[in-house]
Amino acid sequence: MSSRTLPAPSAPVSPDGRERPLVALDDVSVAFQTRTGLFRMGEVRAVNGVSLAIARAETLGLVGESGSGKTTVGRVSLRLIEPASGRVFFDGIDITKTPEHDLGWLRKRAQIVFQDPFSSLNPYMRVIDLVEEPLVIDGVHGKAERWDRARRALEDVDLVPAGRWATRYPTAMSGGQRQRVGIARALVRDPDYIVADEPVSMIDASSRIEILQLLRGLQTGRGVAFLYITHDIASARHFADRIAVMYQGSLVEVGASGQVIDQPLHPYTRSLIAAVPEPDPANRFRRRAVGGVAQAAGEIVHPDCPHGPDRANEPALLLPFTSDPAHLVACHVEAPHGR
Amino acid sequence: MARGGQTRMPLLEVRDLHLDYQAGDRVVHAVDGVSFTIARRGEALGIVGESGSGKSSLANALIRLLPKNAIRYDGAILLDGRDLMALSDEAFRREIRWRRMAMVFQGAMNVLNPVLKIGDQIAEPMLLDERLNKRQARAKVESLLERVGLGREFYGRYPHELSGGQKQRVVIATALALDPDLLILDEPTSALDVSVQAQIMNLLKDLKADPGISMIFITHDIGLASDLCDEIAVAYAGEFVETGPADRILVAPRHPYTALLLASLPRLHGDRPPSPMPGEPPDPTHLPEGCRFHPRCPWRFAPCLRHPPEIPVEGGGFARCWLNDPAVAGDRFGAPLLVAAATP
Incomplete structure (x- = not known):
């Protein structure tokens, strides 16, 4: 495949009227092989026909339960895995099939911050070695330049004075401080795009906000675009521009953060x-309606769906909601203009 | 159940509980003079605090599972009026732990025995207790499996066949094996995602109503605590800095730390951004003089250099903050603790 084709012009979930998205997935599906017996192999469809776009300096919150496929979407957007079908674009460049040895430029421009700052940092390395490691891999040989860039990254994550943090070991740091080191490691390459996969779920509630x-x-200062993967939809309201809700490998709703939460359209988003x-005292002691029973692939009907399973076998598409074309929902009843 | 039928006597009363650890050549006051009561059956107390606040140590102190470096363990723990501190370790093990007070440990769902059927794991405390024979134990395990929403067909399954939420239900069933009156839960949902967490919370709400199990629910998430608990205690640096009915604490916190904890939660509705908690938790071996929170406190004033007592507050409970003492606070007394909104 040629390495310089433009993204599909009608990526169905791209934010309206903006310039070319930085990251775009077009009808992407990802399948994993599983063992079902000693010799038999099966296939699990982790992601099913997902299309989404992330603009420069935008944060898209990708919300869903464990197993919904949100981490897989993050990884395919970085081309850490290859999709089974569909196309992946970065800054207009089709990277769907690009071999790893031609992706060096992407590995500098796109980064990931991992969920667990307790296991993702080598305990035998000092902070400075951890933060400089990506530069060593990139062949930045000048010691002064490496330190200069590492110091800037440490300052950007508020580990100041950088000189004092540089010689510490992650084991002597709190969860929040360790996660800052993880973010500094991502920042030291000056990326345009960072996938933050549950970056605060292992951190005390009171320390999450500062991260x-x-x-x-x-995002606002350096213009980095983020895919913020989380199961905490309340935090996505405050830290993402748009929210995309995933269920069973497919997107079920996308829209501006406040709108998705204040006027959720899909039954799964509501649950x-x-x-x-x-x-909130008014919200206490309530039994919460929760679903999440496994469904056959291709059916996007939540067990609590009030609209019933009768249309479950129709293909699920993200359709615009009547009053707001940027608010999309994969629900036949709630998006009457869609079909 | 017939136990605990006395009126007026609280189910659990803890007075001035202390647990100190030796850490190198220093002493950590992990539980430093904590007092509280659980007044009646089916009442839940939420203990909220950051890592290192002593909330897990308090749980270990209640159920008397002390680390080797514990150098001080005293105070009063009265269960139905009986002082548990007077019991020998052997009597505590035989009569209290698991039979009257059971615990769901943090991360217990990850340490289920992988080669043992889950039914047999739940039956283990019953067989050790020697009151039930194998057949009776099996029947009881099956009813417990149903009680926690799994169904009796789970008896013969192995842990690897279960999801995280299902494993946590197994752990809860194990804690219920000997019909305890009090369940201590240490971060029971912290590894689970929101929907599974909601299912486990639903189960706890059911168990609290019927058979009326009392609970001590330990968490770092005050929102989660308020979802289940009637009373909330906020732990900081080994002490309770505020206690009271959850309804009062959520709307009118009287300790700055509680107000900041509430302000740090991202709210689902409304666009007010959450505010970060200032500063870092104190070094447990070098606690600040006076109020232990004062170095981080936006409301601190001169009296904070003296250690505040438990000062009763309107609406129930106490706050360990001089702002609640009119003689000390002067015209600062009673002002609402408004946390400035963070700049977006």
């Missing part, structure tokens, strides 16, 4: 919102 604010600051324990 999320830090990421928000990198995710109902599951959040808000610290």
